[in-house]
Amino acid sequence: MNFSSEVSLPNRVLYALAEENRGATSAWRVRILCVRDALEHKSAIPAESNTKQLIKRMVAGKQLGPIEGLKEVYQVIVPYASLCPVSAEVVAQEANPRAAISHLTAFVHHSVSYELPDTLHLTIAPASTFLPAGTTPEDWLDATLPRPRKPSSILGREVQWSSTKDEWDFGFEIGMHEGLPIYTTDLERTLLEGLRSPNYCGGFKHVLECWVRSLDEIEIGKIVTYANKFSQNILKQRIGFVLETLGVKHQEFDEWATKAVRGSSAVLVAGEPFCSEFSERWKISLNCPSSELSILENRD
Known part of the structure; x- marks a missing residue:
């Protein structure tokens, strides 16, 4: 994080979140930031119980606020965060790092759909597919990947969950959503999902329209x-x-x-x-x- 140890740890965590323009975070991400901070300052790696206590302090200090219905996921509520959009897509990555936006949500992400869907479509990718967005393999050397959650709604948006087989571990990529990395099915896989499940993609007519709009890109x-x-x-x-x-x-x-x-x-x-x-x-x-x-x- 490259901040003086004279700055309190809660503020150093907030500075790190601000550097990434994150308006939402999770317990597992705060843990990673604390470990990175300890390594940077050549201090002992804090116990996980210490991280939990830190989060409690930050919630009590109104630096973090819980997001309704999502355990261990928080909205950053200090002033800088008012400039950072908090979207359901980004919050979903904190709640379930293996969630990739897919189907109609992915069509919108790839700019081949003009729909504004109320439902957020997410596919849980196999565990081997990718690390949580914004982390590195080194972050997980001595840590356990967070348990994937499947909330029925996020920030008031209904969530439609899908899963995929291990042998179908392809067609996932990382893109940017409101300035933050986010996992999604790529355009080609999204088009195939449209033919497999048109009811999740705005209907068959809409799927055909997306194929036509994508033809010069795929x-x-x-x-x-x-x-x-x-x-x-x-x-x-x-x-x-x-x-x-x-x-x-x-x-x-x-x-x-x-x-x-x-x-x-x-x-x-x-x-x-x-x-x-x-x-x-x-x-x-x-x-x-x-x-x-x-x-x-x-x-x-």
């Missing part, structure tokens, strides 16, 4: 790689149909199409009933209004 090779890792033929059928309708070609599409199987579950829109209209090449029921498919055909 890496088609990454889309193909992710689809192969998901190893779900129906997802490949949906991707192939959408991208080819958009005029995109790839060498693997022919192989995907030859393995496509027609059936009652082979539908373009997940969760919607089968209909008789289908794509001959992709063996998939086009179970959505033609007006929605026209979004792909008339993208110019």
